[in-house]
Amino acid sequence: MEYQTIGISREGPVAVLTLNRPEALNAMNSAMARDLRQSLESLSKDDSVRCLVITGSGKGFCAGADIREMAGLSSTEVARAGSLLSIWETVGKYPKPIVAALSGFALGGGLELAMCCDIIIAAQGTKLGQPEINIGIIPGGGGTQRLTRAVGRYKAMEMILTGSTITAEEAASAGLVSRVVPAAQHLQEAMKVAQTIASKAPMAVRLAKQAVSSAEDGTLSDGLRHEKQLFLLLFSSKDKDEGMKAFLEKRPPVFTGE
Numbered sequence: 001m002e003y004q005t006i007g008i009s010r011e012g013p014v015a016v017l018t019l020n021r022p023e024a025l026n027a028m029n030s031a032m033a034r035d036l037r038q039s040l041e042s043l044s045k046d047d048s049v050r051c052l053v054i055t056g057s058g059k060g061f062c063a064g065a066d067i068r069e070m071a072g073l074s075s076t077e078v079a080r081a082g083s084l085l086s087i088w089e090t091v092g093k094y095p096k097p098i099v100a101a102l103s104g105f106a107l108g109g110g111l112e113l114a115m116c117c118d119i120i121i122a123a124q125g126t127k128l129g130q131p132e133i134n135i136g137i138i139p140g141g142g143g144t145q146r147l148t149r150a151v152g153r154y155k156a157m158e159m160i161l162t163g164s165t166i167t168a169e170e171a172a173s174a175g176l177v178s179r180v181v182p183a184a185q186h187l188q189e190a191m192k193v194a195q196t197i198a199s200k201a202p203m204a205v206r207l208a209k210q211a212v213s214s215a216e217d218g219t220l221s222d223g224l225r226h227e228k229q230l231f232l233l234l235f236s237s238k239d240k241d242e243g244m245k246a247f248l249e250k251r252p253p254v255f256t257g258e
């Protein structure tokens with residue numbers, strides 16, 4: 001299927017979604033949110049897709065929600081803007097792993113989108129921030145919660161209350177990005193990580209993502225209980241038999257997803 005605001009390509013088991021409104025620094029408007037949501041839904045049903053990469057075309061990842069579109073909206077209209085409202089939730093709850101490949105700008109809703117992904121690779125020179133305060137609003141796509149969990153209260157408060165940006169290197173040392181790579185190599189590096197993930201046992205990948213995600217949701221004891229259940233579940237998978245057998249036989253495993 002063709003979308004107007006995003007591009008989709010495949011490299012074997014990895015699907016790449018490219019935010020594609022470079023004339024507006026890939027600002028997320030409702031058409032893009034709808035395209036992204038529909039493409040994510042259809043990729044979630046395709047078993048041959050094991051991992052996704054989200055990146056941006058042109059000068060950067062995403063400069064946030066589209067201010068031109070939001071400027072005239074009332075709170076009731078924003079609350080009714082279905083796709084825009086749910087895109088961060090859709091990505092945040094996505095069952096397959098998603099790697100965000102950042103360059104240029106990851107601001108506002110763009111940074112919130114990256115924080116909904118599982119791994120964030122940023123090119124040197126990327127600027128990250130929650131500048132909503134500069135236009136009289138606050139983060140609404142999860143930024144106050146996810147940023148605080150990622151970097152702690154004090155760094156998050158500084159970013160959100162001042163609206164100032166931080167560099168990719170500062171973000172990496174604060175734990176906000178997984179890794180900083182040389183300029184223009186973000187997509188290539190994200191693809192390498194995604195291909196590595198895609199080569200692992202699919203059910204183990206899926207449950208590992210679930211288990212790590214639950215560390216953010218509840219108490220430590222709930223999380224440990226959940227991890228134990230998922231861990232035991234994998235002992236009834238064929239891929240566990242294959243993975244361990246392959247190790248003992250000193251050969252690469254052949255995973256089937258069962």
Ligand code: DAK
Pocket residue numbers: 023024025027063064065066067068078081084085086105107108109110131132134135139140141
């Ligand atoms: N929206 C619309 N257009 C944008 C844009 C944005 N967020 N960011 C950039 N553009 C457009 C610019 O207007 C300009 O278009 P033309 O004037 O050429 O037509 C073009 O992209 C290039 O931008 P600049 O000329 O400004 O480029 P510079 O390199 O000088 O500056 C910049 C780059 C990223 C520093 C600057 O463009 C900038 O400050 N942009 C705004 C960043 C921002 O404030 N982002 C936060 C937006 S608020 C929701 C959940 C979440 C949200 C909303 C709803 N719900 C649950 C409903 C999220 C809200 C936000 O993200």
